[in-house]
Amino acid sequence: MIGNGTLLTMTGSPAESSFESCLTTLGEVHDESVYGAIERLIGAAEPVGFTVPDLIRMLNEGMSLESLFKVIEVRMTGTCVN
Numbered sequence: 001m002i003g004n005g006t007l008l009t010m011t012g013s014p015a016e017s018s019f020e021s022c023l024t025t026l027g028e029v030h031d032e033s034v035y036g037a038i039e040r041l042i043g044a045a046e047p048v049g050f051t052v053p054d055l056i057r058m059l060n061e062g063m064s065l066e067s068l069f070k071v072i073e074v075r076m077t078g079t080c081v082n
Contacts, residue, residue, distance in 0.1 A: 019044070019073045048075035 022044055045055055050072065058068055 017073075017077070019069075019076050023069065044076075045072050048072060050075075 022040065025040075042052060042055070045051075055068065058071075059065070063071075
């Protein structure tokens with residue numbers, strides 16, 4: 001997945017971001033078709049400004065799926081990457 005770090009809540013207990021939750025759900029659905037996983041990827045990417053052609057272009061240009069997830073996560077959280 002993206003990383004091994006966890007977020008801590010104010011009480012100090014681990015918290016899962018909505019993106020991590022989405023990835024967990026993707027991993028837990030073992031018997032779902034590839035089409036369902038693609039639909040969920042698009043569902044996460046479109047609200048942050050990526051179109052299906054954008055996703056295809058990035059993957060065709062050699063971006064790994066892990067890197068694509070990271071880019072979507074950055075857009076979701078509004079953080080900056082160096």
